[in-house]
Amino acid sequence: MKNRFTRKSRTERSHIPKNFKKEIFERDRYICIYCKKNLDNKNEKPTLDHLIPISNHSGLNEKTNFVTSCLSCNQKKASIPIKEFAKNINIDLKDLPITGDLIIDNTDLPKQIRQIRKELFEKIRNEELLIGGRKSQKKIEKKYRENLTNSKLGQDLKNKFPTLPGPVRTMIPEIETIVSNKNDFNLLVELAKSANTRNLIGTIITKNCNVMDTLINITKKSNDKSLVKRINFAIARFKKIQS
Ligand SMILES: [Zn+2]
Structure with a gap:
């Protein structure tokens, strides 16, 4: 992944x-x-x-x-x-x-x-921003989150989701383009809370896909034990909210 x-x-x-x-x-x-x-x-x-x-x-x-x-x-x-x-x-x-x-x-x-x-x-x-060296991709994501958080949109997100951790909040617009119902939204928010599962959103979990089925499929097929563990945690947290 x-x-x-x-x-x-x-x-x-x-x-x-x-x-x-x-x-x-x-x-x-x-x-x-x-x-x-x-x-x-x-x-x-x-x-x-x-x-x-x-x-x-x-x-x-x-x-x-x-x-x-x-x-x-x-x-x-x-x-x-x-x-x-x-x-x-x-x-x-x-x-x-x-x-x-x-x-x-x-x-x-x-x-x-x-x-x-x-x-x-x-x-x-343009070299106005020097992001290089190791972990440059991570640095780009960090800078993007910062810029989004500092924008008007970021402020609106903060008002709308005050209790969510910052990095998860900045994922909300992307999650909103994927989901069609509240359940899928909540499930993806829980998933976004696990740092290394965030990369699934937008690549594996895309528009019109069944979020729960896709996640369960990954847990069945993936060899990445820690990923599977995190997905299972997200599903468990989601179910707790539902009950
Ligand atoms: Zn040429």
């Missing part, structure tokens, strides 16, 4: 699966993000580039940081920071799309929330 809330191991980072590459190329429609050259032909193969280089320990191995590039641009860019490279090739950093993020891509979420998230990524790309 690896995604935006977890950090990948060294081996996972060095190995990029073929279908992952294809997914990024298709997302970018086989067009070099830098020079706009069409790479959907036999003459030239697309390459995968880290928008923010990972060589200086600031880039992420996440979809948001992978882009399609022609070989020439990829080589020219090497490990030059994206801010500098954009200047070199005369493009506006703002014109480079941010895709692959669960919050930015979720059109069911309030616009303001997606904007808070987008601004965070823009700042990172």
Whole structure:
């Protein structure tokens, strides 16, 4: 269960699966993000580039940081920071799309929330915010929670859910886009209280899925004992509320 809330191991980072590459190329429609050259032909193969280089320990191995590039641009860019490279090739950093993020891509979420998230990524790309090194993904999530909490929306959430822990509160908008009834809402709130089960929300538990069935399925199939334990705790807490 690896995604935006977890950090990948060294081996996972060095190995990029073929279908992952294809997914990024298709997302970018086989067009070099830098020079706009069409790479959907036999003459030239697309390459995968880290928008923010990972060589200086600031880039992420996440979809948001992978882009399609022609070989020439990829080589020219090497490990030059994206801010500098954009200047070199005369493009506006703002014109480079941010895709692959669960919050930015979720059109069911309030616009303001997606904007808070987008601004965070823009700042990172622009080097106005230096989030790098180990646990960079965790740092991004922390900063996002901070920015959301300090916004008007964050204040509204605080008024609406005064007793919930801060990190859980910031998950509420995402939970609301998934659930269709109060029971599922309460169950996911309990789940969100367990730090390492939060990553299930939005990736495994998505819109229109049966939340309880999905969770029970994970407990039956997963080899991750501690995850199973946390899910069972969440279900138990939920049942206690129900009774
Ligand atoms: Zn190019």
